[in-house]
Amino acid sequence: MPELPEVETIKNGLMKKVLGKPVLKVEVNNAEVLRNGKEYFRKTLMGNKVGKVSRRGKMLILAIEDKNGNAMDRFLLVRLGMTGRLVYFDKQDKLWGGYSVEHKGTYANKHCHFALRFEGGGVLLFCDSRKFGYLQIVDGKGLEDKLRNFGPEPLEKNFTLPVFRKIIDDKKTNVKAFLLNQKYIAGIGNIYADEILFDARIMPTRSVDSLSSKEIEALYKSIKKILKKAVASRGTTFSDYVDASGNEGGFQKHLKVYGRKGMSCDGCVGKVRRIVVAGRGTNFCPVCQK
DSSP: OOOHHHHHHHHHHHHTTTBTOOEEEEEESOGGGBSSOHHHHHHHHTTOEEEEEEEETTEEEEEEEOTTSOEEEEEEEEEOTTTEEEEEESSSSSBGGGOTTOOBTOOOSTTEEEEEEETTSOEEEEEESSOOOEEEEEOHHHHHHHHTTOOOOTTSTTOOHHHHHHHHTTOOSBHHHHHHOTTTSSSOOHHHHHHHHHHHTOOTTSBGGGOOHHHHHHHHHHHHHHHHHHHHTTOOOSSSOOOTTSOOOSGGGGOSSTTOTTSBOSSSSOBOEEEEETTEEEEEOTTTOO
16 A cells, blocks of 8 residues: 555655646546546536645645636545555556556556546546545545544654654554554554564564653654655555656665565564554564564
8 A cells, every 4th residue: 555655756746747737638437436426526627727736644635726826625635545556647658557458548447547638648547456545526624624534744844752752652552553543643554664663673562551762762763764765765666556657666675574574684583474463464573673
């Protein structure tokens, strides 16, 4: 599932591609991925522009402006789910969506469900093989309602150690579940929770209230460190994730435990183990992590 580093990378790419371009045509190949009716999508987007692209947690937010650049109090929300892709192409003679089996110049591939065609020939595609992702148009109040479900952004300056200590204080859950809970911290998923805990040398099964003051500080520093490195590497690609231009990320080359079950630990003589914690497959080193 695309997490904070992947969605941040897509956001940064889209800002260079779609801002200020009028929507020429809205194409819906599969309305199941739309939380509003397809006619509402067409009415809201046709002839209008994307004025700003932002991110909150794992959610992309595209602010819609009219053709004159005036805010419309409408926002296109994109959730990529497990396997979603949001890819922009300048020309139609490329393989749309980044799937090797696709036809050129069409999104007839069953995984590509939605397209925005822009004046000048650019196309933005939403593709999702498992269809856990979705698109939704909301007004300002609807956006506020969505944002209430997110905790602080871990890479923002106001996410300080005192703030983190306040969030983590008195929590009784295990530390893996804590990191995955979007109401506590926004954007961390399974990949980066495992990598963060390895970097902090903390077992994922540990109860949050068992962590010492030094361990809480180490966890905070590892959250910042791992997410920054992953953003710098443009995210992690195993199978589905690509950026806004259809390119893979590079952080998979730097993973220490995630997806490395049975492999030797880079930091000791142990081997990476995999168990289920908080309902998710969880990778860790039983020697390095305590």
